[in-house]
Amino acid sequence: MxxxxxxxxxxxxxxxxxxxxxxxxxxxxxxxxxxxxxxTCPVCLGLPGVLPALNxxxxxxxxxxxxxxxxxxxxxxxxxxxxxxxxxxPKGYQISQYELPICEGGGVPITVDGKERVxxxxxxxxxxxxxxxxxxxxxxxxxxxxxxxxGVPLCEIVSAPDLFSIDEATEYLKSxxxxxxxxxxxxxxxxxxxxxxDANVSVRRRGAAALGQRCEIKNLNSFRFLRQAVExxxxxxxxVLEGGGRVVQETRLFDPARGETRAMRSKExxxxxxxxxxxxxPPLVLDDAFVEEVRRTLPELPRARAARYQRDLGLSAxxxxxLTAERAVAEFFDAALAAYGAGAEGAKKLANWVNxxxxxxxxxxxLAPAAWKLTPEKLAALVKLVDAGTVxxxxxxxxxxxxxxxxxDPAEVVKARGLAQVSDExxxxxxxxxxxxxxxxxxxxxxxxxxxxxGFFVGQVMKEMxxxxxxxxxxxxxxxxxxP
Amino acid sequence: xxxxxxxxxxxxxxxxxxxxxxxxxxxxxxxAALARIEATDGRVGAFLAVTAERARERAAAADARAAxxxxxxxxxxxxLAVKDLFLTRGVATTxxxxxxxxxxxPYDAAVVERLEAAGAVLLGKLNLDEFAMGSSNxxxxxxxxxxxxxxxxxxxxxxxxxxxxxxxxQAFGTLGTDTGGSIREPAAFCGxxxxxxxxxxxxxxxxxxxxxxLDQPGPxxxxxxxxxxxxxxxxxxxxxxxxxSTRPVDDYGAALEEGARGLTVGVPxxxxxxxxxxxxxxRVKEALALYERLGAKLVxxxxxxxxxxxxxxxxxxxxxxxxxxxxxxxxxxGLREGGAGGLKGMYGATRAAGFGAEPKRRxxxxxxxLSAGYYDAYYLRAQKVRTLLRRDFERAFERCDxxxxxxxxxxxxxxxxxxxxxxxxxxxxxxxxxxNLAALPGLSVPCGLHPEQQLPVGLQLIGRPFDxxxxxxxxxxxxxxxxxxxxxxxLEA
Ligand SMILES: [Zn+2]
Numbered sequence: 003m004x005x006x007x008x009x010x011x012x013x014x015x016x017x018x019x020x021x022x023x024x025x026x027x028x029x030x031x032x033x034x035x036x037x038x039x040x041x042t043c044p045v046c047l048g049l050p051g052v053l054p055a056l057n058x059x060x061x062x063x064x065x066x067x068x069x070x071x072x073x074x075x076x077x078x079x080x081x082x083x084x085x086x087x088x089x090x091x092p093k094g095y096q097i098s099q100y101e102l103p104i105c106e107g108g109g110v111p112i113t114v115d116g117k118e119r120v121x122x123x124x125x126x127x128x129x130x131x132x133x134x135x136x137x138x139x140x141x142x143x144x145x146x147x148x149x150x151x152x153g154v155p156l157c158e159i160v161s162a163p164d165l166f167s168i169d170e171a172t173e174y175l176k177s178x179x180x181x182x183x184x185x186x187x188x189x190x191x192x193x194x195x196x197x198x199x200d201a202n203v204s205v206r207r208r209g210a211a212a213l214g215q216r217c218e219i220k221n222l223n224s225f226r227f228l229r230q231a232v233e234x235x236x237x238x239x240x241x242v243l244e245g246g247g248r249v250v251q252e253t254r255l256f257d258p259a260r261g262e263t264r265a266m267r268s269k270e271x272x273x274x275x276x277x278x279x280x281x282x283x284p285p286l287v288l289d290d291a292f293v294e295e296v297r298r299t300l301p302e303l304p305r306a307r308a309a310r311y312q313r314d315l316g317l318s319a320x321x322x323x324x325l326t327a328e329r330a331v332a333e334f335f336d337a338a339l340a341a342y343g344a345g346a347e348g349a350k351k352l353a354n355w356v357n358x359x360x361x362x363x364x365x366x367x368x369l370a371p372a373a374w375k376l377t378p379e380k381l382a383a384l385v386k387l388v389d390a391g392t393v394x395x396x397x398x399x400x401x402x403x404x405x406x407x408x409x410x411d412p413a414e415v416v417k418a419r420g421l422a423q424v425s426d427e428x429x430x431x432x433x434x435x436x437x438x439x440x441x442x443x444x445x446x447x448x449x450x451x452x453x454x455x456x457g458f459f460v461g462q463v464m465k466e467m468x469x470x471x472x473x474x475x476x477x478x479x480x481x482x483x484x485x486p
Numbered sequence: 487x488x489x490x491x492x493x494x495x496x497x498x499x500x501x502x503x504x505x506x507x508x509x510x511x512x513x514x515x516x517x518a519a520l521a522r523i524e525a526t527d528g529r530v531g532a533f534l535a536v537t538a539e540r541a542r543e544r545a546a547a548a549d550a551r552a553a554x555x556x557x558x559x560x561x562x563x564x565x566l567a568v569k570d571l572f573l574t575r576g577v578a579t580t581x582x583x584x585x586x587x588x589x590x591x592p593y594d595a596a597v598v599e600r601l602e603a604a605g606a607v608l609l610g611k612l613n614l615d616e617f618a619m620g621s622s623n624x625x626x627x628x629x630x631x632x633x634x635x636x637x638x639x640x641x642x643x644x645x646x647x648x649x650x651x652x653x654x655x656q657a658f659g660t661l662g663t664d665t666g667g668s669i670r671e672p673a674a675f676c677g678x679x680x681x682x683x684x685x686x687x688x689x690x691x692x693x694x695x696x697x698x699x700l701d702q703p704g705p706x707x708x709x710x711x712x713x714x715x716x717x718x719x720x721x722x723x724x725x726x727x728x729x730x731s732t733r734p735v736d737d738y739g740a741a742l743e744e745g746a747r748g749l750t751v752g753v754p755x756x757x758x759x760x761x762x763x764x765x766x767x768x769r770v771k772e773a774l775a776l777y778e779r780l781g782a783k784l785v786x787x788x789x790x791x792x793x794x795x796x797x798x799x800x801x802x803x804x805x806x807x808x809x810x811x812x813x814x815x816x817x818x819x820g821l822r823e824g825g826a827g828g829l830k831g832m833y834g835a836t837r838a839a840g841f842g843a844e845p846k847r848r849x850x851x852x853x854x855x856l857s858a859g860y861y862d863a864y865y866l867r868a869q870k871v872r873t874l875l876r877r878d879f880e881r882a883f884e885r886c887d888x889x890x891x892x893x894x895x896x897x898x899x900x901x902x903x904x905x906x907x908x909x910x911x912x913x914x915x916x917x918x919x920x921x922n923l924a925a926l927p928g929l930s931v932p933c934g935l936h937p938e939q940q941l942p943v944g945l946q947l948i949g950r951p952f953d954x955x956x957x958x959x960x961x962x963x964x965x966x967x968x969x970x971x972x973x974x975x976x977l978e979a
Binding site: 044051054083092274281284 | 572573579581586589591592593595690691692693694695697698699725726727728729805806808809811812813815817818819825829833853856857858861865
């Protein structure tokens with residue numbers, strides 16, 4: 003495969019929905035779903051005579067993102083019309099920003115193979131989303147248009163062609179997504195389309211300085227699709243070049259069913275968007291006081307938080323990164339640690355739980371931390387039960403799962419489900435006696451010097467006690483009974 | 487009140503005083519206007535829709551308020567009409583285009599809301615050039631409108647119905663919109679007063695957009711005072727139009743009668759030189775001389791970039807129009823044709839059947855001007871002309887309070903005369919587009935009848951930004967001195 007002789011160069015364009023309650027130019031709800039066209043009004047339907055009234059929260063959120071990403075926030079930016087015909091675009095143009103966007107420059111930090119670097123950004127601009135065409139619902143075969151999304155605020159974050167592998171591209175998206183979620187400006191939801199990505203992909207021979215011709219790939223709504231699409235596209239472009247051909251600049255659509263990209267628009271059909279300044283909106287002018295106020299209220303970002311966890315709590319880089327990838331998870335961890343009583347020992351235990359069983363349960367259930375029945379206080383209480391020997395490891399896992407799924411107080415769950423550890427010597431002795439009585443041969447060999455069999459006896463006793471025996475007590479009782 | 491004819495001759499302010507004094511009821515005024523429309527509009531063609539029922543209900547409500555001593559203000563109970571470019575909830579709004587067939591707006595334009603909140607009685611929707619594109623009202627897809635002074639002539643455009651209805655005594659005040667002269671030119675042709683306010687003085691919310699950076703709604707009245715009374719109600723910030731100004735609205739009545747003494751009137755001499763028909767030039771010069779007699783000072787001013795105005799206007803306005811008219815695609819409202827022909831078939835068939843020749847011409851001009859590779863040479867250059875024009879006016883207003891000149895090069899032309907020559911039609915706007923490009927207020931006030939043709943001539947007054955008060959004061963000084971025009975002859979013959 004000649005692919006190894008080539009290097010991929012990528013730039014990503016991320017469309018992130020800004021999490022305002024209402025749309026960018028009208029008062030309609032931005033809630034996902036709903037009956038088609040339930041969240042519409044004359045403005046977002048593009049009826050004659052309507053004018054856009056700017057939602058200031060959108061500007062605030064875009065500035066927040068820009069500041070967090072180290073961009074230059076422009077004190078004056080200009081709205082522009084991007085003109086094209088499509089049924090889901092009610093006005094026949096999209097209000098966006100073109101020549102003078104709200105943010106320029108900046109970067110997104112990534113770590114690949116242990117190496118940290120900052121991927122350069124070109125710009126961030128604000129724009130309105132379009133609606134969607136709905137096919138196959140009407141009895142007569144006609145299509146419909148749902149404009150619930152029309153006018154939902156987006157920011158488009160455009161990177162430089164500064165990504166040189168699929169791993170880098172993936173890390174870039176994860177880092178950017180985490181930052182936006184931390185800022186509270188985006189919910190990071192790829193499936194519902196509130197975090198979408200287009201990729202500009204080109205290849206060049208290793209060592210070449212000039213960029214190759216790029217193709218824009220659309221419809222990458224999962225990390226997996228991004229990987230598949232880019233892998234396919236790199237192979238395709240390399241084959242074209244190796245075959246003596248030239249890569250044609252075009253927009254290609256990723257088809258997840260076939261794992262392929264294919265050309266979306268032919269050249270004759272290429273769009274001329276006829277951008278011009280939006281006459282219905284004055285230039286957007288920001289004063290320093292506003293920008294400084296937004297800067298003052300920026301939260302701690304994932305990398306700063308992970309560094310703090312390593313420095314102050316002695317957590318490993320791996321644990322710290324897992325805990326901080328999502329702001330809500332990190333906040334859950336902080337609250338659990340506060341409830342437990344801060345300290346490096348507690349931090350390590352809680353990190354193991356949060357990154358282990360809690361993360362597994364969250365993945366399985368698909369629930370966000372806000373929807374968990376497990377609260378930070380309950381997790382702290384459960385770990386304290388383990389510390390106190392009230393419940394053992396297997397019992398604690400069961401208790402956690404029960405609390406996560408059904409709620410309840412950990413101590414009560416342990417009790418009600420009979421998960422408590424048995425430390426009572428009498429009970430352990432009874433179980434040990436039963437095991438030893440039926441294992442005469444093994445006892446003989448143990449006493450003959452095969453002390454490795456202790457593990458066998460412990461296992462049998464635990465089994466006899468349905469896993470609830472306190473391991474320390476079980477060991478002590480067995481040692482005494484088997485004797486020297 | 488002795489008779490309907492006398493009632494209909496009242497100005498808006500005259501009717502308002504009669505309503506306040508209880509000498510006449512809103513019902514009587516409304517019935518008189520409806521009867522007049524019924525009797526004359528077959529010949530004039532000013533109305534595209536008459537909303538008699540709504541008008542009668544609102545008149546009754548106004549009379550009830552008057553009976554309680556709770557009149558809302560000068561417009562309460564006054565029958566008015568608006569250009570059919572303003573959206574009216576529950577009443578079809580056509581922009582005089584086939585493409586809006588069947589479109590009944592779910593909301594009222596901001597200015598319609600304001601008029602009705604002030605108690606005004608809306609009689610109906612007035613004729614215009616399709617999408618306000620034209621200078622003769624002949625581009626109406628519904629029917630042409632006729633000039634009450636001579637039914638064979640144009641009332642001007644695009645707000646032809648708004649001016650003709652006033653001249654025909656069908657309403658006591660009207661609203662129009664002015665993108666390049668669409669209020670002032672018909673006002674001049676029909677012998678009424680028309681005011682294009684400063685860009686941003688009046689909300690554009692709910693006005694079918696033609697060229698967004700130039701469009702401005704404004705009043706037309708039979709007297710200067712009528713225009714002032716209407717502007718008083720419609721002016722002011724509207725949070726739904728971010729281009730509307732937050733600047734407080736002046737009291738337009740306060741200085742109205744202060745006369746011309748102490749005013750400095752700037753005269754761009756080039757505007758009276760070549761290209762202006764002799765009779766029009768004579769009346770304009772007489773008006774200037776009258777100002778001097780009334781104590782105003784005349785100074786010459788230079789507006790050297792005026793000559794680029796038409797070219798810049800006919801790039802910017804079509805460019806914005808090409809974008810504003812993209813929403814008429816058959817998908818959500820209005821006309822839909824060729825639905826079986828797939829998406830592109832539907833777009834093509836709908837727009838081919840729905841738009842008349844002039845919107846099509848402008849959509850093509852504008853699309854071209856905005857296209858990749860042409861944008862800098864056309865649209866951007868035209869924007870630079872705007873800046874130069876604005877500077878011309880700034881310099882001129884260092885030396886004068888108002889600028890005075892002709893509204894149009896000639897009086898109302900005959901219907902059909904310029905239909906085949908779009909460029910000649912565009913040149914009608916030569917003196918008016920500069921106001922829109924520079925975002926300034928402009929007013930047209932009658933300055934007598936053409937010496938031979940016996941048709942009205944308009945004097946154009948242009949003011950500093952947001953200084954409508956001075957324009958109205960200067961116009962009133964001329965009006966008071968000249969007295970009213972005679973009744974238009976066309977309808978009485
Ligand atoms: Zn809406």
